[in-house]
Amino acid sequence: xxxxxxxxxxxxxxxxxxxxxxxxxxxxxxxxxxxxxxxxxxxxxxxxxxxxxxxxxxxxxxxxxxxxxxxxxxxxxxxxxxxxxxxxxxxxxxxxxxxxxxxxxxxxxxxxxxxxxxxxxxxxxxxxxxxxxxxxxxxxxxxxxxxxxxxxxxxxxxxxxxxxxxxxxxxxxxxxxxxxxxxxxxxxxxxxxxxxxxxxxxxxxxxxxxxxxxxxxxxxxxxxxxxxxxxxxxxxxxxxxxxxxxxxxxxxxxxxxxxxxxxxxxxxxxxxxxxxxxxxxxxxxxxxxxxxxxxxxxxxxxxxxxxxxxxxxxxxxx
Amino acid sequence: xxxxxxxxxxxxxxxxxxxxxxxxxxxxxxxxxxxxxxxxxxxxxxxxxxxxxxxxxxxxxxxxxxxxxxxxxxxxxxxxxxxxxxxxxxxxxxxxxxxxxxxxxxxxxxxxxxxxxxxxxxxxxxxxxxxxxx
Numbered sequence: 001x002x003x004x005x006x007x008x009x010x011x012x013x014x015x016x017x018x019x020x021x022x023x024x025x026x027x028x029x030x031x032x033x034x035x036x037x038x039x040x041x042x043x044x045x046x047x048x049x050x051x052x053x054x055x056x057x058x059x060x061x062x063x064x065x066x067x068x069x070x071x072x073x074x075x076x077x078x079x080x081x082x083x084x085x086x087x088x089x090x091x092x093x094x095x096x097x098x099x100x101x102x103x104x105x106x107x108x109x110x111x112x113x114x115x116x117x118x119x120x121x122x123x124x125x126x127x128x129x130x131x132x133x134x135x136x137x138x139x140x141x142x143x144x145x146x147x148x149x150x151x152x153x154x155x156x157x158x159x160x161x162x163x164x165x166x167x168x169x170x171x172x173x174x175x176x177x178x179x180x181x182x183x184x185x186x187x188x189x190x191x192x193x194x195x196x197x198x199x200x201x202x203x204x205x206x207x208x209x210x211x212x213x214x215x216x217x218x219x220x221x222x223x224x225x226x227x228x229x230x231x232x233x234x235x236x237x238x239x240x241x242x243x244x245x246x247x248x249x250x251x252x253x254x255x256x257x258x259x260x261x262x263x264x265x266x267x268x269x270x271x272x273x274x275x276x277x278x279x280x281x282x283x284x285x286x287x288x289x290x291x292x293x294x295x296x297x298x299x300x301x302x303x304x305x306x307x308x309x310x311x312x313x314x315x316x317x318x
Numbered sequence: 319x320x321x322x323x324x325x326x327x328x329x330x331x332x333x334x335x336x337x338x339x340x341x342x343x344x345x346x347x348x349x350x351x352x353x354x355x356x357x358x359x360x361x362x363x364x365x366x367x368x369x370x371x372x373x374x375x376x377x378x379x380x381x382x383x384x385x386x387x388x389x390x391x392x393x394x395x396x397x398x399x400x401x402x403x404x405x406x407x408x409x410x411x412x413x414x415x416x417x418x419x420x421x422x423x424x425x426x427x428x429x430x431x432x433x434x435x436x437x438x439x440x441x442x443x444x445x446x447x448x449x450x451x452x
Contacts, residue, residue, distance in 0.1 A: 146421035151436040158437070165440045169414020173407050228410045230417040315379045316334055318341055 024072035025065035029057030031286030033109035036064040037117025041195025042186040043071025049263035059285045086197035114138035116202045135221040141236035142208040153193040160188035163195045170256035172228040217245025226254030328361040337375040339448040346373040350441030360394030391430035399425040404449040
């Protein structure tokens with residue numbers, strides 16, 4: 001008998017800034033709607049484990065969508081006529097998320113995002129707090145410079161490989177190899193210039209250092225950051241959380257892509273957060289709730305070497 | 319010793335052991351098939367020339383001479399940083415060359431022409447990660 005994931009995928013047409021975006025999303029579960037935001041340059045597959053987790057789907061309708069230009073969501077029809085490179089802005093990102101939630105007629109969903117999806121939680125808390133019931137900001141902080149660089153979209157550099165490898169070190173060395181490389185693969189599949197364009201938002205258009213204090217605190221924000229995150233270090237998250245009213249900060253032994261690089265570890269750290277959200281919103285819980293491969297490297301290899309002294313230094317040739 | 323282990327010096331003998339690990343690797347000839355470059359690894363004030371062709375190291379040498387033409391880029395870091403990088407389980411912020419080079423951390427300096435650095439980042443990342451097996 002074949003095995004299927006319980007995930008269902010659909011397309012919805014989302015209006016934003018005068019354009020229509022055919023937007024792909026996947027969902028599973030019942031109860032409190034929880035919209036999940038992928039990281040820069042990738043797509044909703046980063047949430048495949050959470051979408052399938054029966055402990056989560058008992059009480060949460062988990063929804064992960066692909067932003068325009070990402071995954072199975074196509075760019076706007078006239079993208080080939082754009083007179084500037086793709087750049088995600090704070091304004092568009094906010095408006096699109098809200099428009100997506102409205103298109104699905106979601107009432108006060110929980111919003112969970114990681115990396116750029118975590119940072120946008122701050123902007124949404126400032127501008128659209130009444131639209132959401134809680135924010136879960138994974139690997140998020142109020143300012144994350146240093147990533148809008150030309151090497152990530154350059155005709156002499158393989159975009160997929162450089163993008164994916166540039167983020168590989170954001171993952172914890174002890175996260176499972178299979179999942180770290182699956183995450184690498186998601187990155188390698190992004191469209192040309194999309195990762196870099198998302199990082200325009202991440203590193204340029206989203207400096208919230210002087211705005212965090214203005215978040216009202218009416219909607220709780222849970223910050224969770226892994227210790228190996230070198231783009232948003234634990235200290236950066238902690239400094240941000242100290243400024244945000246009604247927030248919690250959890251630092252754990254992981255990396256920048258907790259949902260996909262180590263789903264078991266992520267489940268450990270997110271479960272208490274989800275319980276708190278459920279506890280604050282009991283009417284909406286679900287009805288069923290309570291509850292390297294290749295050949296052996298031992299083959300003999302050549303150990304040939306020649307050692308010579310040249311111009312006063314030792315040179316070894318293989 | 320920290321939870322991440324420890325590493326002592328980076329002399330030519332150590333670099334040679336690393337180069338042998340690189341040349342024994344079965345993946346590098348695949349992901350580094352087009353990685354042909356001369357670059358320099360800097361540990362404090364000590365520089366090692368690394369001459370790579372097709373993902374394999376052809377030559378290493380301590381220091382540069384006027385005859386070492388065509389060196390493309392330099393990766394320079396304090397030996398204390400390389401020491402953390404080369405541990406079996408490297409600590410946060412030292413587990414990756416881009417992590418160490420990122421403007422937030424600046425533990426590793428990339429000098430010269432950075433284009434071949436980025437072009438070969440995947441192979442270079444694997445090559446340098448083999449320091450953890452020395």
